[in-house]
Amino acid sequence: MAVEVKEHNTKVEPPCSTNSLSNYLWEDHPDEEKWADCVHCGMCLESCPTYLETGQEQHSPRGRVHLIKSVAEGKLEVNEQFMDPVFQCLDCRACTTACPADVDVGGLIEEARGQVRQAMPLKGWKGAVSHLFLKDLFPYKNRLNAVGGLLKFYQKSGLQQVVRKSGALKVMPKHLVEMESIMPPIQQSVQKKYKDVDVIPANGQPKATVAMLTGCIMDVMFADINQSTINVLTYNGNEVVLPKNQTCCGALHVHAGDRETGKKLAKQNIEAFEDAEKVIVNAAGCGCALKEYPELLRNDPEWIEKAEEFADKVEDISKYLYDTGYEKPYSELNKRITYHDACHLAHGQGIRYEPRQLLNDINGVEYVEQPNADTCCGSAGIYNITNPEMAGAVLERKMENVPRDVEMISMGNPGCMLQMAIGVQKYGRRAEIVHTVQLLDWAYQQDQRNGIGQSDGKQPVAAREG
Structure with a gap:
């Protein structure tokens, strides 16, 4: 059942403002606690893709923090000059990783965008x-x-x-x-494929039941990756539930400044996954958005506790497999592979080691570490559509770091896959773009064709602590 949220365009006094001069006149104004620890030290500068391209202070993390703070202090209006730096940001979170004080620049940017879109709605x-x-x-x-x-x-x-x-x-x-x-072949969505199935059974004795977010774009453009995710989960003894009333995670809405629709979708997903013990996600951007529902709903006393409980259930597929144990494939893929850290997986969720370990546990994989693997590719949701010139410049810098002799580039986010596919085509590379879970699925399928693996009673990789 969809949760109705009334849209409005009425100015309100900021509920938590400590400064009467603030020019943030709408709900969900940027949180002062997020910028309070920023001392403008500059440690963030070399991590910021837009600063590296422009060299301009207003397009750096500390510059944006200063602008956001200035509006709160009444020194700057919410206008075009404020909007441009806020929306030029890729929201990649690399600056927070680099920041000694862990300043949440991404959260500030998203809150600031909400203010811009309230004050300056898109027209025409x-x-x-x-x-x-x-x-x-x-x-x-x-x-x-x-x-x-x-x-x-x-x-x-x-x-x-x-x-x-x-x-x-x-x-x-x-x-x-x-x-x-570079549009991938469209296949039947898993939501449609399993519409009459309540629980997708595990292979053999079930060890857990998990719910899976199928996503919006993911289930239309990358249904094969969703199917691979189901295959890998069931192969490793997990029953899989696809809640029928789940919806889009809302990440694109929040990135675009449409926080009201983002909240509506968040509430619908919280209700949809209410009975789940684990919510498995295979898209880095979606997983990060789900984990940040408490931030999105922080001013809603009716939903904040539910949002926190929900966020605790959310797990990226690579981390879930690593933490709970998975069967190591025995067949060989014999591919030279590098890995790209999706920003919202590495910087947003702190997941770096687990997907690399999955790759290294596949026989025949020659893993090649990519220099600066956690730099943004320029996808950033739909940034490559709304800001194509900057996205293209960021992609060019990214492709310079991709080893030229690899056969595959693995990653854990659909937007990155599309953007990196453009890079491969544009710069004359031959590497195939793949999702990490696909490689594990292909190895398992080869095991099954060879009649080895589960039926041989071989032991899985042990579950890890923590």
Whole structure:
């Protein structure tokens, strides 16, 4: 059942403001506690993709913190000059990792964007497009599945080849043409595939029951990764539940400043997963957003405790497998692979070691560490669509660090997969873009074809403490 939240556009006094001069006139103003520890030391500068590209202070983490604080002190208005640095940020969280005081710049940015969009709502065609995707499409599974069906027809019917050969794509912006060129094959969503199944059974004796977030874009564009996630979970003795009334995580909405819709989606997901002991996620951005529901709902006394309980259940697939133990594959993939740290996995959730260990536990994998593996690729949700020039510059810097002789680039986030696929194509690389869980699934499938693995009674990798 969807949770209704009334939209409004009424100015209110900030409920927690300690400064009557503040120019934040809307709910959810940036939290003073988040900037209080910033001493403008500059440790964040070399970690910030936009500062590295522009060299401009207002496009650095400490510069943005200063601007956000200035609005709170009444020294600056919420206007175009404030909006540009706030929305140019990739919200990659690398600055918080670099910060000795752990200043939550990402949280400040998202709260500031909420203020901007309240004070300066998008209008014209930009407002219409934003409303179409954020409010009319992403929150509704049936509509997303319909779009998926159209994309599948576009690919399978031959229309895609006709459009490409006709030159019709030349009228589109360059970055959208690039996105079309690397669009993955559309497959049936797992929500649709298992719509009549209450519980997907474990292989053999079940050891746990977990719920899985299927996501919005994930289940339309990357249904094969969702299926691989189910395969790996069930192979390792987990029963899998796909709550029917789950919805989009709301990450894109919060990044865009639409906090009201983000809250609505958060409440729906909290209710959908109420009975789950674990909520497994295979998309870094989604997992980070789910874990930050307590931040999003911090001013809602009715929901804050529920949000905290929910956030404690959320686990990335790589960390869940590492912590609970998984069967090490016995077949060989024989691939030279490097790993890209998705920002919201490495910086947002602090998960770095676990996915690398999964890769190293696959026989035949020659793992090559990527220099600066945790630098942003420029995807950042839909940043590569809304800020294509900066995203392209960040991607170019990223591709310079990708080893040239690898056959695969593994990662744990769909947005990164699309952006890195553009990079591979644009810069003449031959590497295949894969999700980490896919590699484990492929190795298990090879085991099953070879008649080895579970049926041989071989022991799984032991569960880890912590």
